[in-house]
Amino acid sequence: MFNLLMFNADWPSGRVTIPMGRMFEYTDDHIAAQFRDGGALLLDSLISLPCLFCKEGREGETAYVGQINRARIVGRELSLEVSLDADVPPLQNSMIYANRMALDMPEDFEFSRNHWAVKDVDLYRFLLRNVRPRRQRPTVFQIPEHEIIEPALASAMMPFDAGFSAVYDAIQQAADNSGLRCRRADDIWENAAIIQDVVALIDRSRIVVCDCSGRNPNVFYEAGIAHTLGREVILITQSEHDIPFDLRHLRYIRYLNNAEGRGALTQALQARMLTLLGH
Structure with a gap:
């Protein structure tokens, strides 16, 4: 079994307060009965279960696996101290929603309501089957232990040259029209080495546009x-002729760097992005 806590809370903060009135929603009666003694809530038994901490939503919302370390009843609320499992990467609600039947979450509305449910599912067995294993990491730059792709992020890899500014604008417009936001490495400054910023941006991106x-x-x-x-x-x-020989078997978009050509580039990129996004 595991606890499913679906609340718009700051889970990484480690301290959360939730209303008791939402306890055991979307929980089978015979399971809820195991954690009650008459009218009393058997908190110690309940918090011994592993937890899936979620926010409402079915898309890119971040969810975490962890445990409840301490729970106290304060009036009509529960005050929780939680910790996240460092060995399990953050999840996305889109992945949870896609596997909702395996997690005993068949009702769509369960993703749209704050509640605490108990599910008769082995959470860690589910994670072993559905979460990507750890990947071998390079030494020249760093990538996180587990990948976290931002579904609405695109990135542009291109020369840092003023002559490409209008081209970048065209790429950004295509991304915006496709429901994405586009960034390139000079938009951010998070690390001392620019290659680390570039790699981190690529690693988080759903789509990467490379201007050869x-x-x-x-x-x-x-x-x-x-x-x-x-x-x-x-x-x-x-x-x-600027496409490397090893990549010429791949589709590419050729454009002219003038107003008309960049407009056509925006349209072609938008069409390709929407295809990749499944629209």
């Missing part, structure tokens, strides 16, 4: 990283 124009070696390196990490990569170029 001018045969920039950095872009080629970044395209290789994106392919290795399994990201959806869209190649664009101003000349087909």
Whole structure:
């Protein structure tokens, strides 16, 4: 069994208060009865179960696996002290929703209501079957133990040159039209080494656009990283001769760097992005 706590709470903070009136919703009666003694709540037995801490939603909301370390009844509320399992990567509600039958969460409305349920499912067995295993990590730069792709994030790998500013605008417009936000490494400054920012951005991205124009070696390196990490990569170029020989078997978008050409690039990128997103 496991506890499912679906509340819009700050789970990583470790301290959460929830209303007792939402206890045992979406819980089979015979299971709820195991954690009551008459009218008393058997908190010690209940908090011994592993927990899935979620926020409401069916998309990219972050969920965590962990446990309740302490629970106190304060009036009509429960004050909880929780900890997250460092060996289990953060999950996304989209993954949980896709596997809702295996987690005994058949009702859609369960993802739209704050509640505490108890499910007769082996949570860790489910995780072993459905969460990607740890990956071997490089030494030149760092990637997290478990990947966390942001479903609405796209990134652009291109030369840092003023001549490409309008091209980046065209890429951003295509992303925006597709329901994505687009960033490139010079939009952020999180690490001392720029390569770490670049890799972190690629690793989080749902789609990576690589502009091969001018045969920039950095872009080629970044395209290789994106392919290795399994990201959806869209190649664009101003000349087909700038596409590396090893990549010419892949589809790419050729564009002209003028107003009309960039407009056409936006349309072509938008169509490709929507296809990759399943729209």
